[in-house]
Amino acid sequence: MSDSLDLAQHIAADVAADLVTRLAANLAARSRFDPAQHLRLTVEGRQVGWLPRRHARTLRKLEGAEGIDFAVLGAESADAVALLPDVQGFEARSAALARLARRLAAHNLLRGWRDEPFAVTPALAHPAFATIERAAARYFGLLTFASHMNGIVAGQRALWIARRSESKAVDPGMWDNLVAGGMPHGSDPLATLVRECDEESGIAPWLAAQAQAHGEVQVLREIDEGVQWETVYLYDLELPADFVPHNRDGEVAEHRLVGADAALAIMADGAMTLDATLVTLCALRRRGWAPPVPGFAA
Known part of the structure; x- marks a missing residue:
């Protein structure tokens, strides 16, 4: 029994190490700026x-x-x-x-x-x-601003993520945070988040306002359109175990509840947007759900 447990733990450690290596390479490849x-x-x-x-x-x-x-x-x-x-x-x-x-x-x-x-x-x-x-x-x-939120399920080692609609002009079909939105002129990080929570995932304003702020991450990289230079404000919201998000503005193709390991695999495959990957990784690292990633400070 002990040998079987040791083998399972060894395999799990190898899988995690492979995911971290691929994730680090993916982040570096998508963060180039000259x-x-x-x-x-x-x-x-x-x-x-x-x-x-x-x-x-x-x-x-x-x-x-x-x-x-x-x-x-x-x-x-x-x-x-x-x-x-x-x-x-x-x-x-x-x-x-x-x-x-x-x-x-x-x-x-x-x-x-x-x-x-x-x-x-x-x-x-x-x-x-x-x-x-x-x-x-x-x-x-131009320097732009955005608010992103991890939807953490209460009492579980899991979070909700969202797949962007294929009709989106930027990163169509890619996985994203449960809620993410650019900040228009005259708004602020929390107001932007509360609006996007309602539109993208059907989260009521009273619940969205309980999101916990966790600082920001900076994105500076070359993209096809030009440059993404963005300050992304990070939020986590603990959601009831029976909560199921629903999109109201047509910008989300689907929602998916994933465990920490599944989230790491999606990010390692490059299937999640870069900014959402950074925001998700911050949440996983804060909770001890992911190992350190070389070149990334959470």
């Missing part, structure tokens, strides 16, 4: 984004096009460039960026128009310099 290929995008001397140099060349070509009667970018200085150097004030900048976003969309350079304003800002607490259509934020490599 500063030399980007410009620090600034407004009033404050960095608001990481603009891909290839996009800078495209933006300069748009200057003088129909509706673009302003300088999109200033002169490059070292590794930085100013956005809308001759346009002053929140309203004027926002109007100029709206025209620019429509022009980019007309050239099929943006993915998934949202009609949702994101802030152009160096920090969440800083007054926004302007707003821009959400679909254009990653083209410019």
Whole structure:
């Protein structure tokens, strides 16, 4: 009996080690960022984004096009460039960026128009310099914000995850946290979370408001659209054992209740979005449900 138990524990340890190795490699592969290929995008001397140099060349070509009667970018200085150097004030900048976003969309350079304003800002607490259509934020490599929540089942070593709809513009069909949403201009982390809880998983506002904050993680990586530079605010919510989430906005294809090992396997396979992987791993590490992952500090 003892030999059988030792063998089972040895096999389990080998499986966990393999998952951790694959997960570490997956995280590294999806987190590449080369500063030399980007410009620090600034407004009033404050960095608001990481603009891909290839996009800078495209933006300069748009200057003088129909509706673009302003300088999109200033002169490059070292590794930085100013956005809308001759346009002053929140309203004027926002109007100029709206025209620019429509022009980019007309050239099929943006993915998934949202009609949702994101802030152009160096920090969440800083007054926004302007707003821009959400679909254009990653083209410019702008700093964005999001709230993600792990749905932990009370009394169990398990959590709920959600599969993104195939119609989503970003990461269609991939696994995600139970609740995850970008933060529009004028919102805050908790308000964003409570709204998304209701829409994505049918979690009532009174229950969503009980979510526990666990800091934030930073994402900076090159993607097809440009750059994902995002501050992700982490939350955990303990859910009743009989709770079953249901989607209300059509953005979730399915929900699944998974154990810690199954969650690790999904992440190791690269089937979960990068930001959701980081958020989930933080929760598993906090609870001692996952071993340390090289290169990742939870």
